[in-house]
Amino acid sequence: MNDIWAGIQAAFELIITFDADLVEITLRSLQVSLSALVIASAIALPIGTWLAIRRFRYRRATIATLNALMGLPPVVVGLIVYLLLSRSGPFGVMGLLFTPTAMIIAQVIIITPLIASITHQAMRELWAEYHDLLISLNTSNRQRILTLIWDGRRALLTAALAGFGRAIGEVGAIMIVGGNIDHATRVLTTAIALETGKGDFALALGLGFVLIALALLVNFAIHALSRTEREGRW
């Protein structure tokens, strides 16, 4: 119990004093995970929707694979991205290893299948509802996808938030490809891992509470912006 109290105290102190390091780490966490979220959503929302409206030969296998990829172990993703970006790897010349960009790439790979899979589930239902009308109106595939994404945006928000939750709390991959370098690639989760390793539980817990508060804040902010649960079912 002492550790937890000390943690709360440490968190309180860090926040009240507006600790420069904490602010930097928090902003970097947000920057990395929100960038990953935007990129992953741009890829996953159309793909998930496309999967819901198209019938093709290996559709079931594709969806099963996608669902399996939701459980992709971050450490393995980190390892593979590391190998690709390392000096001797195929993309080594770009010098991306141990930069926030590398961390964003790893997180995009981790959360894209998750967002695409949840999108597919939500869009399937909406497509069943709209199917006859959109076929009858002779819409193109592009028009169908855009219509479904727009009208199903509330459900897609859930998909995006799930992706964000996985990204912001993820530590295995960004530790490997980012390297947890102070003032360069240190984020909340890697800092917590480091402080725990050093035995500074108070600071680690403090960072932990900041992380949870951050996740809550982003969720509330997005819900407030998109006004879910205010205009009824749609």
Add this chain to the structure above:
Amino acid sequence: MSVSLLDVQVKRRGKAILGPINLDLGATGFTIVLGPNGAGKTTLLKVLHGVERVSGGTVHWSVSDTEARQAQAYVFQSPIMLRRSVRENLAYPLRLLKLDKADIAMRVTDWAQRIGLGDALDRPAPRLSGGERQKLALGRALIRNPKVLFLDEPCANLDGRSTREIEALLLDAHTAGTRIIMTTHDLGQARRLASDVVFMLNGGLHEQGPASDFFVAAQTAEAQAFLNGDIV
């Protein structure tokens, strides 16, 4: 534009659900498709509209297929509402054609008035009543000024007043030159609206003719029985 079906057949899992059927429909008129459940009325409408896969035979419109599809509209038995406002629902078919915004806004206001939803433009469409929904679906179908309008039992589950409003809209559209092909189970409605009748039975075309002849003296025993309210 007129259409002719030649030996059209629709099979699902080896079972014939329509045809083989030969049918000619002229460029004008108000055709009512009658027949008991499972006679293939909806399938026929979907074949004509081009959204049902045909297993055999040909559907031939007097214009090219793409042109024909653009000039058609379809109203479903249970109206499909986009999860948007009434205004957006009406605008949607026009948006797909990438029309000018001012033009879209004008036509939307006009049609909202015509279907009696002028005051409800900003209401969410899924929350309208059953009658309002069907009127909105009809308005959305007519807003493109289709040459051919298909309706699959548009007045099922509607009360007298809503049915009358829908029928008035249909007659207006017909007068304005839209060719209408509609299924119904309401014989009174068929008598009020039809200029000619297609009577379907067991997936085939059983009898076809002008409404004046069909309702007075149907040629086949089955059609007579159907009109008398017997179960065929």
